[in-house]
Amino acid sequence: AQSVTQLDSHVSVSEGTPVLLRCNYSSSYSPSLFWYVQHPNKGLQLLLKYTSAATLVKGINGFEAEFKKSETSFHLTKPSAHMSDAAEYFCVVSDGATNKLIFGTGTLLAVQP
Amino acid sequence: SQTIHQWPATLVQPVGSPLSLECTVEGTSNPNLYWYRQAAGRGLQLLFYSVGIGQISSEVPQNLSASRPQDRQFILSSKKLLLSDSGFYLCAWSGDSLLPADTQYFGPGTRLTVL
Known part of the structure; x- marks a missing residue:
């Protein structure tokens, strides 16, 4: 069965610094993955x-x-964070047999000025 | 281009009252349609999906129901709301003739508060 694990529930960065949101997946075949x-x-x-x-x-x-x-x-990155990037991010895998999406628990990104 | 609409945007309803949330998609034909609920601290839960008019699959037992009276219209209903029905309801679509079926596009959501 497919699954995704988001390793951090909260990430805080300063504006202008890099962003890294981590996601590991489990799949028995080559998956479709989304953020x-x-x-x-x-x-x-x-x-x-x-x-x-x-x-x-x-x-x-x-x-x-x-x-x-x-x-x-399937980690998500951005070289330089902007205040408008503050949001919740979901890593998602598609169940290839049904095309249903399996969501991670989300990572809340805070961007400090 | 394709667009997805949901209304109302927010709704406050008393316990025991009925519910009707509507979702419509423009610019596509024969899409797959989905209803999700996002409750505080509980992630996204798939409630219903539909691959065609009148074809509804339920993912979880509950006091909600869904209908698809037209190709691009998806309705979420309840006869009697419970406190636990509060949440953010999201409609999504996927899989028209031009786009892959595994990519879903979400509407703006409806915030439902049951008091």
Whole structure:
């Protein structure tokens, strides 16, 4: 069965410093992996998606994620945090048989001025 | 381009009252549609999904129901709300003819408070 584990429930960074949000996955086959962002009282916005075409995936707003099969990881990074990046981030894996999404528990990113 | 709408944006209802939340998708045809609930501190829970008109699959037993009367309309209902129904309800769609079925796009959500 597919699953994702987000290793940090809260991450705090200073504006202008790098962001690293960690996610490990478990899958019996090559998975489709996603990162979504949710600002307070808003819907989820797709940041990026991995589908085995390239291990380094570039998303919106300067975010990117690297798929590492040997480490079963799909960490989200951004070189320089902006105040508007403060939000909750979800790592998600798709169940290939049903296309249902399996969500991680989320990481709340705080950006300090 | 495709857009997804949900209304109302916020709702405060007394316990025991009925509920109807609506979700519509524009710019696509025959999408898969989903209802999720996000309760405080409990992550996202898939409630229902639909692959076509009149086809509803329920993920968890509860006092909620869903219907899909039209191709791009998905409705979440309850006859009698419980306190535990409070939460943030999200509708999502995936899988039209141009986009892969495993990528879901979410609506803006409805904040439901049951008092």
